[in-house]
Amino acid sequence: MSGVELSRRALIGIGAAVIAAPALARSGDPVVGRYTGMRENGVLAFKGIRYGRAERFAPPVPEPSTGPALRAQQSGPIAPQRGNPDLPQSEDCLFLNIWTPEANPRARRAVMVYFHGGAYSNGTVTDPLTHGQRLAAQGDVVVVTVNQRLNALGYAWLKPFGQRFADSGNLGQLDLILALQWVRDHIAEFGGDPRRVMVFGQSGGGAKIATLMAMPAARGLFHSAATMSGQQVTASGPGNAWKRTQALMVAMKLAPDDVEGLRTAPTEAIVEALAATDPVIGGSLYFGPVLDMTNLPRHPFWPDAAPQSLAVPMILGNTAEETRAFIDPRGPKLKGLDWTNIALRIAAEVKIDLDPEWVVASYRAQFPNWSPERLFYAATTAGRSWPGQVIEADERARADAKATWVYQLDRPSPIDPLRGAAHTDDIPYVFGTLDAPGSYSGNDERAQATRDLMMKAFTGLARTGRPGLESWSPYTLPDRATLVIGDGAAAMVNDPRRFERELWATGPYIQPGS
Template structure:
């Protein structure tokens, strides 16, 4: 069975039925019944909110009956058909806890999935919380929320009836964190030690929330994994995207309320008037919920007191530019610069960049330079900007880089998404690049221990983690996560300085 069908089947079927001996926990929305699995209490599909289309979410009415929480809730509608059972009614979360009783005071780790702002779900087996909760004695929470048009279509500039539409997905996450604040103690968690962590788009959502006044105080540490949001979408560009989307559907804003969700998803094929390709949806500088950019012109003052870890992988673009694609298979010195150009987010002459790499690394192949340059000029600069901004502000910050190379797909190196399986311990899950060998297990224990220690003490240092200094200028201390992890100062200084010669423009801004 391929991974897509596996995910669809997993989302469509209940994982386990509730029985009489299963745990029941009181919440502000009523009592929920979970299951006992491998020494943990697990609650899947707890509803934390509901919403009318394009409106801010609200907490649902409490239930007088015990509600079974034994299967994942729906995933947000999205393109690709990767998850079965999608629905706009997707505001559900999941909890793994070693002991579902009040007074446990365990650190709480809340995961926000990736997929930019358009796809993804925590029903993905890579995001299963059981290994992390059991190994580190923490409470793990994973959250679904509205995506793409349902969570980020900016209609406010076109119709005053939709003032919250451009940031509805962010408001879902804020409502979920309010549920955690109000309820997690009943599951054995400590509401004063809530860490949010997220990969790719999940990290970007966290970076955005660090600058949203409505999210202030709802989490106490943050980890972003290959996910940055230096600037949000400007309202003029966001309105232009909304117009392009409406033109594709031949609709007015009010017409969208009666369209089936499948038709709204089809509209995402509209051409983006700013970036080209499919129309982009993401957080908007709407001056209501988001009143300044997350990391421009500096680190948002709201977030400076929140300890933060920022991470990336050494070969980010090997995760989403297929090494077996024609574009990569037929690379040579004559076409390398031309093929690199569309992948860069820093506007420097591609032929000049190729010459710099060839001079610095004369034994590298065109393929190796392609992936190194596209990673350093596309997926990495946002993290450097954010980390440097926090360092200048004196905010407590740590930086890591995953160097562990995939033993199962060697040409992938250390690709985008590699750190999900390492952080969750889901090394054997579909979609993992890590394999299950000793090196992967060691690297995973390092990252799991660092993240859990960070949740527990606001410091990632501890047993199983090499000494890891805070990220300060000019040292730029970085933990290199591998089978034998180590800390190093500014380990990619040459590439950092090379791409710092031109400004980084956040895609979608």
């Protein structure tokens, strides 16, 4: 079922039909408050719990804590998007899922709240890779996963149309804040400790966390954080955000001042228009957090780390060859790759504006035995978003933030030898979903050892504010100590990609979208 095949009314109806069903408890089904859950792989699962409601382009409002009994045994609909066409989509998408070893208010287990990736435009926690039953069971924690509004419906900048749209550029972030407030107020009923809430997220989910660290309304709602290949150094400026809104309206054939047409348009018309060319960075339209000076009064990590984030201990991680997930080694961009054309092909993929011929020559001088393919993936990874993570870690170190730990996943996929260690490949290790659809980890002894290592590190941070690995040294300057995770084992290495870090620092980093 595609989001572009459904009317707005039908989409919202799906949201109501999936979740708002009376609780028909079977014998042995767990019940917490008004919610009847289910047993799943040795833990209790409560799926599709509504944490809020929202009108289009308006801030979310909390769901009342009292009301009729509800069955919480099926995930809610996902946000309308161009991806995931087989999942029910609805603008009514403010739902979360919980997995807990026991629903005992006295248990007070650490809580891990996950935000999904998808660059603010796509994605969902319905993905089996991010189901929380194994992390909850093996890690002895309460796991919460959250869906929220995305793309233009969550981040289009409409304030030029009037003060009633003043929050429009950060509605998706306000959804996450509301979800964290729900966790603060209710998670004890499910066995969680509201004083030990860790947020973690991959790709766009990590970027959402970095942005929350500069949003005053998020202060105190989480106590530790981990980002996986996701960073947000700067937000979108309102000028560029407005250009994108105007491009959206042109694609929808709306007059420049027809905000009511935008507000009442069918959902599928907005989703279809997302395919328009972005007027700032090219590609399809980007919508993300906006520097609105109220909800987001400063950039997250520019010119320094947001002061409110400095007391939050944090893990930052990435994979060694991120772009192998985006650029298919078997696809047209790699076909015929050689030393005569590699510079132009790299230039089309990186975000830092350096002479590509100089980049290639520098890499070849440093790594004379590398093939064109290896150089291509190293350069496109290091020249794309990875420098954003380096900036975040360095700024936290300069500001003497509460400890920061950095990892790099080097373990290549045993399932696909051409994939290497690519974007998203750390997800199944942290969640323990090695055999889930979409996992490239394999399930052999080394995969399990990597899972145990990463899960121990993340759950340790949730419990104590420090990773559960005594050998993992904090990241400081100038050493830049990094945990390099190989095939079932890990080692501390200082500044493991120093050459690439220094090369790409020759030019300024431009946050995609800003």
